[in-house]
Amino acid sequence: MQYKELDINSIIPYLKGVDEVMDYFDSDDLKANEIGDGNLNYVYLVSSISDSNKALIVKQAVPYLRCVGEEFALSRERMTYEIRALTKFKQIAPDLVPKLYHVSEDMSILVMQYLDKHIILRDGLTDAKRYPNLSEHISTYLAQTLFKTSSLYLDSTSKRKLIDEFNSNTELCKLTEDFVFTFAYMQNETNDADNIKDNPLAKELFSDMEFKEKVLDLKYKFMTSSDALIHGDLHTGSIMLNEEETYVIDPEFAFVGPFGFDIGALIANLVNNYVHHTIVTKDEDFKDYLLGTIKETLELFESKFLKLWEAQKDSALLIEGYIDDETAQNYREKFLKRILKEAVGFAGCKMARRVFGVAGVAEIRGIEDKQLRADAEKLVLKIAREFVMKYEKIDCIEQILEIIKVNSAR
Ligand code: ADP
Ligand code: SR1
Ligand code: MG
Secondary structure, three states: OOOOOOOOOOHHHHHHOOHHHHHHHOOOOEEEEEOOOOOOOEEEEEEEOOOOOOEEEEEEOOOEEOOOEEEEEOOOOHHHHHHHHHHHHHHHOHHHOOOEEEEEOOOOEEEEEOOOOOEEHHHHHHOOOOOOOHHHHHHHHHHHHHHHOOOOOOOHHHHHHHHHHHOOOHHHHHHHHHHOOOHHHOOOOOOOHHHHOOOHHHHHHHOOHHHHHHHHHHHHHHHHOOOEEEOOOOOHHHEEEOOOOEEEOOOOOOEEEOOHHHHHHHHHHHHHHHHHHHHHHOOHHHHHHHHHHHHHHHHHHHHHHHHHHHOOOOOOOOOOOOOOHHHHHHHHHHHHHHHHHHHHHHHHHHHHHHHHOOOOOHHHHOOOOHHHHHHHHHHHHHHHHHHHHHHHHOOOHHHHHHHHHHHHOO
16 A cells, blocks of 8 residues: 555545454444654554443554654654554563554554553553552563564574565664764754753863763664664653553664663653752652662663573574573673663763753653753753763673662752
8 A cells, every 4th residue: 555644534444444453343433542652653542432441542653754744754664664663572472562454664653452550650650659569560561572582582584584574664774873872962953952051051061072982882883783673762751651561662763772772761760850850859769769660670670681591502693502601691690781881871862851852751841940941950960971971881780770769869
């Protein structure tokens, strides 16, 4: 089928031609609402008029960046990578990825399970809601998806095929190179100009050559590593959950990239939330909960990843008989430490980009009181800078928590 940009009126006639969707609804009295709050795409909630329990989510990419408008062209093929990544991640972590009912690369569209009892993690955390299963679930997601798409698990041919399937996601990789690693640390028309004007913090950041040089190293890692299939945009707006269940959505930035990037994105967003509670709510209990979540997620990730690796006899990297057990164990532990370091470096970039760059996050940029917002931005940049400057020296999770706590103490 030839691509056509759908809207609230044309979406239902389109769905009526999709058997899997009509089988799900079992009737054709459907209504649609646009509910997207993301930066890139259109998201519709399609529900049955006669049976309020039946609803699906339809997401379509348009050939431009939604949050800027039609003048910012961005090819709709990004949905091809989202479809492929959701399909792959669903196979690897079935309980943590929504069910797909219909996909079409031609139409740049997908129809998926409506997560009606779940909310966006960022919103929940900003309201100081606790999720007892979050670290368990998200560490499983990270360990499973990163390990099982890496050369530590796959054979060499499968790994290269995976790279072929994903690494033409060039436009979205370029968005990350620009928005996460470059524009947010210099004068650029996409930045938050109102906040940058006469702001000493922006002046300091833009002229901080030590920081910017380290960011270049991390950008280079991002551009050249092919460790595993990563989500590529795993901020707290890409996780929907409740007390029992956790789902990861929106992997359109997926490509075979560095191990530490998704882990770093998650840490960054939890720390930005921690900053929000430090400056705005001053809720010390919730701040402890956030630190506990970071600690637990990283510990569980490491142990799950190691366990998967220990059980894997042969892979592209390592075959049985090549080294003895003790050497293999030491090798694995050192390898995990490198992932942790890299994750901290990426976390620093992912935090800092939210201050002056395009696409701020609600818990920082959305702070209404000007002074409080400035205080929060200052603290975000302080922690982010420490992460970026010190990431190579990080050897354990406790050091990460120390950086967050020490810098937030007043
Ligand atoms: P974008 O690619 O534009 O960032 P997202 O995939 O993040 O779009 O979706 C935008 C919003 O749509 C999410 O923040 C969430 O509120 C809603 N949404 C997306 N997928 C689902 C789903 N499966 N169930 C319920 N709501 C969803
Ligand atoms: C202009 S695109 C801005 C950001 O939105 C996405 O969620 C990614 O984080 C991207 O960098
Ligand atoms: Mg999104």
